[in-house]
Structure formats: C-alpha cells, structure tokens
Amino acid sequence: MKTLPKKLLTKYLPIPAAVLLSFNASAETRINGFANFVAGSTLDSDVTTLDINDNVAYEEDIVFDTDSLFALQISTDLSDKVSATAQILSRGRDDFDANFEWAYISYKATDNLSVNLGRLRAPFFRYSDSADIGFSYHWITAPGTVYDVGFTNLNGARLDYNNYIGDWEYSLQAALGTYESDFAGGELSGNNLVVLTAEATYEWFKIRTVYGRADGTFENPEIDATLDSIEAISPELTEALRVEDDAGFFLGLGLEADFYKWFIAAEFTQVDQTASFVPTDDAFYITAGARIGKFTPSITYEELDGVADNIANQEIVNQFAGTPFFDPLNAVNIGLQTSSSNKESRITAAIRYEFDTSIAIKADVRRIDDDINDNNDVTIVRVAVNYIF
Amino acid sequence: MFKIIVLLNLLIFTNIALAEPVVIVNTGNANAIDAKVVKRIFLGKEKKFADGSETVPVNQAASSATRQAFDSEVLKRSTTQVAAYWSKLVFTGKGIPPKELGSDAEVIDLVSANPSVIGYVDRASVTGAVKVIEL
Numbered sequence: 001m002k003t004l005p006k007k008l009l010t011k012y013l014p015i016p017a018a019v020l021l022s023f024n025a026s027a028e029t030r031i032n033g034f035a036n037f038v039a040g041s042t043l044d045s046d047v048t049t050l051d052i053n054d055n056v057a058y059e060e061d062i063v064f065d066t067d068s069l070f071a072l073q074i075s076t077d078l079s080d081k082v083s084a085t086a087q088i089l090s091r092g093r094d095d096f097d098a099n100f101e102w103a104y105i106s107y108k109a110t111d112n113l114s115v116n117l118g119r120l121r122a123p124f125f126r127y128s129d130s131a132d133i134g135f136s137y138h139w140i141t142a143p144g145t146v147y148d149v150g151f152t153n154l155n156g157a158r159l160d161y162n163n164y165i166g167d168w169e170y171s172l173q174a175a176l177g178t179y180e181s182d183f184a185g186g187e188l189s190g191n192n193l194v195v196l197t198a199e200a201t202y203e204w205f206k207i208r209t210v211y212g213r214a215d216g217t218f219e220n221p222e223i224d225a226t227l228d229s230i231e232a233i234s235p236e237l238t239e240a241l242r243v244e245d246d247a248g249f250f251l252g253l254g255l256e257a258d259f260y261k262w263f264i265a266a267e268f269t270q271v272d273q274t275a276s277f278v279p280t281d282d283a284f285y286i287t288a289g290a291r292i293g294k295f296t297p298s299i300t301y302e303e304l305d306g307v308a309d310n311i312a313n314q315e316i317v318n319q320f321a322g323t324p325f326f327d328p329l330n331a332v333n334i335g336l337q338t339s340s341s342n343k344e345s346r347i348t349a350a351i352r353y354e355f356d357t358s359i360a361i362k363a364d365v366r367r368i369d370d371d372i373n374d375n376n377d378v379t380i381v382r383v384a385v386n387y388i389f
Numbered sequence: 390m391f392k393i394i395v396l397l398n399l400l401i402f403t404n405i406a407l408a409e410p411v412v413i414v415n416t417g418n419a420n421a422i423d424a425k426v427v428k429r430i431f432l433g434k435e436k437k438f439a440d441g442s443e444t445v446p447v448n449q450a451a452s453s454a455t456r457q458a459f460d461s462e463v464l465k466r467s468t469t470q471v472a473a474y475w476s477k478l479v480f481t482g483k484g485i486p487p488k489e490l491g492s493d494a495e496v497i498d499l500v501s502a503n504p505s506v507i508g509y510v511d512r513a514s515v516t517g518a519v520k521v522i523e524l
Contacts (some may be wrong), residue, residue, distance in 0.1 A: 008511070057412050071479055085482045106482050110441070111436045129481040136477045160483070167425075169434065260465060291467070354469040357451040388476045 029076045033389050036134040038067035038141075040382030047378040049368065050119065051093055052148045054185050058380050065092030066124040066232035067141050067382070069132060071101065081108045101153065114160045122154045123173050123197050126254040126267055127207055138296045138352050140364050143285040145304035145346060146269050150188045150218075154195075162304040173197040179214070186220025190248070197252075204258050212250030216273060216318070217241035223277075223336065230332050233325050237316045239275070241336055277336035279308040296352040303375035307343035307372070343371040360386045408454035409512040410462065413497065413519040415504040422507075424524040428464055430507060432474065433484035446487040446504040447496055454495070455511045462508075465524065 041062045042049065048059040057066045071089040078084055082105065084259030089101035121128050130136035141147075156177015162265055163170060175195040181188045193214040200207050226244075231238040249272045255263040268284040282305045289298030317333050320326040350364035362384040370376035412427050420438040430444050431436035440445055449456040451468050460468045460511075478484035490496050493514035500506045500517035515521055 032487070034476070034480065075482060083482065087480070104482070114483075130477040133476055135482055136473050157517070164429075164434075255519075291470075294469075354467075357469050357472040360469075388472070 005190070025150050029074065029245055031038060031072065031074055033070070033072045034133045034135060035070045035387045036068055036132075036140075036384060037064075037387075038134075038382055038384040039064050040066070040380055043379040043381060044377070047376060049376075049378055049380065052150070052184065053093070053182060055093065057093075058382075060379075067384070068092035071098070071132065073102075076274050078105075082106070083108075112161055112163050116158045116160070117156075119153055119155050120158050120175075122152060122175055122179070122193070122195055122212075122252060123158070124149065124152075124195065124210060124212065124252060124269075126256070126265070128152065131223075133388065134362070135358075135360050135388045136299045138289050139287075139300065139348070140362050140382050140384045143267075143287070143300055143302045143346070143348075145283045145302040145344065146267050146285050149271060150183045151179045151190075153181075154179045154193055156193070169201045171197075171199045183218070184220065186218055186223070188216065188218050190214040190216040195250070199254075206254070206256040206258070207253070208254035210250065210252035210254075210269075212252075215245050216243060216248040217245055217329055218273075218276075218278075226336065230329055234316065235328055236328060237313055237333060240313045240316060241333065243273060243276040243278065246273065248273040260291065262288070262290040270276055277341050279337060279341070281306040294354040295311070296354075298350050300346075300348045300351075302346040302348075304342055304344050306340075307340070308337060311337055320341040329336070341372060345369045345371070358388050362386065406414065408458035410455045410459040410509045411430070411512045411515060412463070412509045412522040412524060413500050413515065414507050414522060415500055416520045417504045418507075418520065422522045424463060427507070427512065427524065431464055431487065433478060433486070443505045444507060445510040447499055447520070448487040448489045449493075449496065449504055449509070450489050450491060455509065459509050 017092055039062055040058050042058050042060055045060050048085040049053050049057040050068060051057040057063070069089060069091045075083055075085045084105050085102065086100060087102040088098050090096045090098040100119065102118070102120055104116050104120045107115045109115055123129070125131070125142070126139055127142050127147070131147060131152065132175055134140060153176035154175060156175065158173060158175040162173045175193070176191050178191040179189065188384070192213070192216070195210065195212040197208065197210045215219055226240050227238050249270075250266065251270045254265070254267045257263065258265075264285060264287070266286040269282075271281040283303065285300055285302040287298055287300040289296050313333050317326065317330050320329055325335065344369045346366055348364050348366040350362060353361045355361050364382050365381045366382075368376070368378050368380070397400050408513050412422070414422065418438070420440055426435060431446050431448075436444055449459070451472065460466055460471050463469075464471055466474065475484070475486040479486065490499065490508070493510035496508040497514065497516055497519055500508050
C-alpha cells in the first residue's frame with residue numbers, strides 16, 4: 001500500500017497529466033496493485049477442463065495462464081469527497097491483454113454513504129469486490145460453480161451505505177446499469193440491471209442477501225443460426241428459446257461464522273434467465289477452514305445444478321405433431337436445452353501460507369465430478385503465489 | 390543445538406513480553422473511547438470521535454511486535470488478516486489503511502501534536518505528552 005508523493009508523480013508524468021494533477025491542491029494519488037501467479041495441471045491424462053469462455057482451463061501439461069493475473073490500480077482524490085479510480089487488469093486467460101476492469105468516480109456524500117459512477121463490479125457475491133485478489137481469501141480462486149457467472153462488471157451507478165445499530169453492523173448496496181461481456185463463445189449483454197444487497201454482521205456472524213434482475217440478450221453465431229432456421233416454422237418456439245431482451249433474475253444468500261481460529265461459510269445462488277433455452281442454475285458452496293499460525297488449511301464443497309426437471313416448451317412443439325416439422329423442432333428444443341445443462345460437484349482441499357503481510361503462498365487439490373458425463377470427472381492440482389502492494 | 394533453542398526461545402518470549410500495546414490519544418481528546426470504538430476506528434469503520442471531530446488512526450510497521458500484539462488483542466485478527474481486510478477495501482475504493490509509522494516515538498510525536506490522531510505504543514514508551522486510553 002504505497003502513497004506516491006505528488007512531487008515524484010509530477011516529475012515522471014507527462015506534462016498534461018502533471019498540470020492536471022497540480023490543478024488541485026488536495027490531489028493525492030495512490031498506486032496499488034495485486035498479482036496472482038497460478039500454475040496447475042490435471043492428474044487425469046485425457047481430460048481437460050474449460051473456463052467460462054469454453055477455452056481450455058487445465059490439461060495434463062502444466063498451465064500457467066488460466067488463473068494468473070496482474071493488476072494496477074490508480075486512485076486520485078479530486079477533492080475531500082470525490083475520488084477517481086482506474087483498475088487496469090491483465091488476465092492470463094486473455095493472453096495478458098491489459099483492460100480497464102474498473103474506472104469510476106466515487107462521491108462520499110456522508111461518512112456512511114458513497115455514490116459510485118462508471119464501470120464497476122456488480123455486487124453479486126460475498127467476494128465480488130475482491131474476487132480477482134487472491135490475497136484477500138483462503139482459496140486460490142473463489143468457488144467457480146457459484147462465482148463463474150456470465151458477467152461481473154456493470155456500467156452505471158452503485159450506492160453503498162454502511163452503518164451500525166448496537167453491535168450489529170450493516171451495509172446496503174443498490175447498483176443500476178447495463179452490462180456487456182464475452183461469454184461461452186458469444187456475447188452477453190443487458191440493460192435495466194438492478195442489484196440490491198443487504199448485509200449484517202454481528203461479531204463472528206455475517207448474513208448477506210442479494211436480489212438482481214436484468215433484461216438480457218445472448219448472441220452466439222451457432223445458436224443464432226439454429227434459431228433462425230426454425231423461426232419461419234414456429235416464431236413462438238424461437239421466441240421461447242432465444243435470449244433476447246428477456247428478464248433474468250439472480251438470488252443470493254451468504255452465511256458466515258468466523259471464530260478466528262476456525263471459520264465456516266456458505267453461499268447459495270440461483271440464476272434464472274426466463275424465456276430462454278438456458279435452464280435455471282442453482283449453485284452453492286460450503287467452506288470451512290482453520291487458522292493455525294501462518295497456515296490456513298481449508299476444505300470446500302460446491303454443487304451446481306443447471307438441469308431442468310422437465311424439457312420446456314414441449315406443448316409448443318406438440319402443436320406440430322404429425323407434421324414434418326415436428327422432428328426438427330423437437331430436436332432443436334431438446335438439443336439447445338440439454339447442451340446448456342450442467343450438473344457437477346467439486347471438492348477442494350487447500351492450504352494458504354502467509355509468507356509475509358503482502359505475499360501468500362497456496363496449494364490446492366480439486367476433484368470435479370460431472371454428473372452428466374462421467375468422462376469429464378477430473379482432479380486438478382494447483383500452486384499459487386498472491387501478491388499485493 | 391541446545392544453545393540455539395534457548396536463544397530462539399529467548400527471542401520469541403522477549404518479543405511477546407516486550408509488546409504490551411496501549412492506545413494513546415492527544416491530551417486534549419476528552420472523548421469516551423472503549424475497545425469497540427478503537428477496533429472500529431482502526432478498521433476504518435468509524436471516522437469520527439463521539440464529539441464529531443475526525444479520527445486519524447496511525448499504525449506501526451507490520452513487522453513490529455507492538456503492531457502484531459495490537460492486531461491480535463484489539464482487532465482480534467492476525468496482522469496478515471488485517472492486511473487482507475484492507476486489500477479488499479483499498480481495491481474497492483472503500484478505505485485507505487492507517488499510515489504506518491516507524492517507532493513509538495514517532496507515534497507519540499504525532500499524537501501529541503494533533504488532537505485527531507489515535508495510535509498505540511508499547512506501554513514502556515508512554516510519556517506525559519499523550520493520554521493513555523485503558524481498554
């Protein structure tokens with residue numbers, strides 16, 4: 001956590017920036033950063049795992065880029081109450097291309113209320129804000145069945161309110177905006193996004209609830225071509241399958257008991273994209289760990305159930321019974337829904353070692369059981385170094 | 390070998406024995422301050438004293454025994470956990486950790502010069518220039 005003297009910055013910044021900085025006498029600029037170096041491989045020779053963009057995450061040979069990342073964050077106080085923050089993040093899985101992960105202006109209306117405008121993290125999860133900062137938690141990466149959702153950032157506004165009543169601390173957040181993200185070989189976008197969160201903490205106990213909704217669109221060339229091919233036959237079925245300006249809902253519940261020497265925590269989430277081929281996803285994890293000197297061993301169990309109990313839209317397809325259209329419509333309806341189904345469980349044993357107050361070293365072993373296709377069952381071993389400055 | 394162990398033990402125990410952190414404020418600071426308030430101030434959750442004046446907490450270096458004792462006794466966290474806690478706040482623009490000073494004398498100097506500053510030093514270093522808050 002370094003604070004650069006203004007003098008130093010002015011000296012090395014190009015002139016326009018220096019002029020801008022010296023405009024305001026109270027301008028203080030902070031530069032912080034974090035890095036995760038993660039190496040891992042599967043123990044099963046013929047199984048590879050995929051990330052949310054359907055790229056190879058881990059395989060038999062050692063992989064360095066999937067979960068490694070490097071970030072720089074620059075914050076400048078524009079006045080007592082206003083600050084500007086930019087976070088430039090370079091992810092291994094994106095070939096280390098540097099992008100503005102966040103860029104926002106923050107206005108501290110009171111000691112308890114801040115208003116943030118720009119590109120910011122959507123507050124879906126307990127660790128949303130720090131999901132990229134490996135140093136901030138006991139895992140190498142946050143549990144993927146819960147945390148790997150289609151988008152994590154929004155463009156818009158977020159209000160953060162914190163206060164306390166007696167021994168209870170609470171915080172409320174409201175986020176509004178739009179989003180856009182590469183996802184599963186296509187592009188996910190949406191508007192009218194609203195995320196509301198409420199969190200309460202009493203000494204060792206924490207509870208957090210989340211509600212979210214948005215009008216979402218998912219464009220993927222192959223899926224769109226399939227849907228286009230049946231649109232003339234059944235506009236109704238096409239509409240029921242295509243994710244186009246359709247309401248999506250997010251629900252989350254987080255619980256945590258932290259007694260310092262040991263802790264147990266869980267998050268439960270549901271993602272429901274209505275009027276689409278995507279089944280509702282229910283996911284949760286439970287994690288428990290102990291703090292023994294510089295070591296934090298932990299165990300985490302996760303489950304994802306994204307399989308519909310019944311294939312949807314069957315009544316629409318049945319209207320075509322006895323016609324030559326029945327078979328192709330039925331195939332598209334069932335095919336799209338089953339191909340986006342997921343059901344898996346994971347168990348991860350991890351250990352964190354505090355190298356010093358800015359470096360943590362970790363290792364984990366994870367077993368993934370794919371309940372749809374046993375051939376995807378896999379064990380992954382990873383080691384990591386997390387750094388903050 | 391035996392000598393080394395004795396030496397190590399001595400080092401470890403002297404460190405612990407030496408570190409008895411006490412919270413200090415400016416002699417002009419008449420606010421009622423208890424352990425909960427100190428914890429809230431040092432975790433960035435409370436920005437004002439009871440009388441409405443601003444709080445400026447100052448830390449000691451992460452390597453200092455006084456800091457480690459303060460973190461575990463008052464904040465109920467290890468120093469590395471406190472660092473992880475601040476890393477979350479820093480990267481989300483929700484807070485900036487207290488400035489770190491290099492010695493008890495520096496903390497005492499700053500506290501005695503500024504009524505907003507709250508710090509902690511080893512009990513043995515306390516002088517009449519500051520007021521001790523017994524938690």
